[in-house]
Amino acid sequence: MSDRKIRVVVAKPGLDGHDRGAKVIARAFRDAGMEVIYTGLRQTPEQIVDTAIQEDADAIGISILSGAHEHYFRVIVNLLKEKGSEDIVVFGGGVIPDGDVPALLEIGAGAIFGPGTPTSQCIEWLEKAVAEKRSKE
Amino acid sequence: MFQEEKLQKIAEGREKYDASVEKALARFPERRKRFVSGGGLPVDRLYTPLDVKDQDYNKDLGFPGQYPFTRGVQPTMYRGRFWTMRMYAGFSTAEESNKRYRYLLEQGGSGLSVAFDLPTQIGYDSDHPMAQGEVGKVGVAIDSLADMEILFGGIPLDKVSTSMTINAPASVLLAMYIAVAEKQGTPAEKISGTIQNDILKEYIARGTYIFPPKPSLRLITDIFAFCSKSVPNWNTISISGYHIREAGSTAVQEVAFTLADGIAYVEAAMKVGLDPNVFGQRLSFFFNAHNDFVEEVAKFRAARRLWAKIMKDRFGVTDKKAQMLRFHTQTAGSTLTAQQPENNIVRVAVQALAAVMGGTQSLHTNSMDEALALPTEKSVRVALKTQQIIAHESGAADVVDPLGGSYYVEALTDEIQKQAEEYIAKIDELGGMLAAIEKGYVQSQIQDAAYEYQKSVESGERVVVGVNKYQVEEDNSxxxxxxxxxxxxxxxxxxxxxxxxxxxxxxxxTVLDDVREAAKDESVNLMPRIVEAVKAYATEGEICGVLREEFGEYRENIVL
Structure with missing residues (x-):
């Protein structure tokens, strides 16, 4: 893996105000040596994708607890494709039923982390996913 | 509280006990070097009269229904009437939610608690672009009075009290509720219930704000003034620590930040000339109940005593009802696990018992499957039955403040109050709660606590059954x-x-123009205009749209 620090956008799409998880994971990524851009609440998919592109991010982590996950993952992944940035890794977490996970992976999410996932597991996964992404650059 | 001579004896006994324990520890070490409460307070091995020797029964505890209300706000508490079993519910359409409410009332629920979807909570109609994907998801979608009429169809609003979790657009939803009641033949003076209407904690922890602080506080004080005349049995605000705790705060922070919010509201209302002896009677609170049973009981007691003191000493309130801290409790959603969801039934039972032992006025018990999705009817029933079992079978409801006098409970009550007062002093120093929020102080305190908690779970220092210990293979799909x-x-x-x-x-x-005119003029109360607007079937999004144009929108101060 290159020496370049991993750059990850932690995003809160839509109207959901639960940001404890997003902020905890953002801090954990930062403590693991990554560069973290936290978007704050109420971001549209366009804003999130634009931030990721402008910030030259390796990955977008989407946190959502309102049940609107399928909608937002689909729109964000499609926007990335439209803008030719489908190499950006997309993953997420929140209150997402196990039964919905296959559909999100199908849409293009790299991984979905449910409640109770240790942050170390997310970090490990993201490091691998970004290494793989960069190996194709 | 104890005779000097007896205390001396106890102190000697304690020394001996400690010495013998120290000796034994070498061979039988304790499970941990340091024990802390769920909220992070250091916990001693044993509590004795020495820990409460400075407590003055008459001054610090007193009797139920009397200042400082440490032991409860009513003289007989649940011997007269149980707490209100109020289950928070709402999803999808008004029709679907109406069915769930009627079901809950049939099952013995005694009050309603409405969950609105996010577009409704943020003042967008269902067809607004920002509402896409969110309509009906975390609560019921209400766009106009027409939806509200369906939501409460067949539910007698003169008999049922209703709590509505609505904040930034609370004025609009309250107006709709008043209009529905009138259509049912119940005048506004006869309805009872609560609107959350607590914008400060939205900026701190919950995120469904719309307007900047100043006009938001004006809306709140307009509601206080309007209701004191026209809707006298309505709780005009539910000052909420629940979401502060869910965001990761400690128990002490929950008390401190909630009461600091309360102080800000009282100050705002007094500034516009309202009498705290009057509006103070309609202030209500909303707390969380976590897993550390004794700490939670102590927390409720400390909050009650501290609020009474604040109202009396800080604001000169003499009315007894206005000194009382009355509160709703909800068990802690953030403690529920997606792993082994049935375990959550037990967590909720412990938390609910703490709320009852702590003297709550109403209670929502969470359902076992909430870390997975919205609760099913079956899991909601189990949660409601949990309250009924505590009420009828545990005996906890038959004695007022049953844990009062426990050395540990009293010591912890004192400690939580003391530390909360220190936080409030710090917030005063920063220029009050609004300034403390704008500076990001409150948010960063909570986030630090949340991060510490996460680290302690990941290190295994804190055990969460089924998550970091005693895991089993399971498939919830x-x-x-x-x-x-x-x-x-x-x-x-x-x-x-x-x-x-x-x-x-x-x-x-016409009615929207009237709302706009009133918005421009702070001397006009917005509420009557909003009531007229909803009666004309102006939508929630249209009314909030006008207010957005006049007031502007709040932008989050991102603290990480």
């Missing part, structure tokens, strides 16, 4: 979960289109 019909959004948009064609749009324009 086949589990029965409540699904919101994806057509809800489309249907709601269709209903809106029909409403906009059917209603008297000239009249709507």
């Amino acid at each position: 086949g589990r029965e979960l409540l699904r919101v019909d994806p057509s809800v959004g489309e249907n709601q948009c269709r209903k809106l289109r029909e409403l906009r064609e059917k209603r008297d749009n000239l009249r709507v324009q």
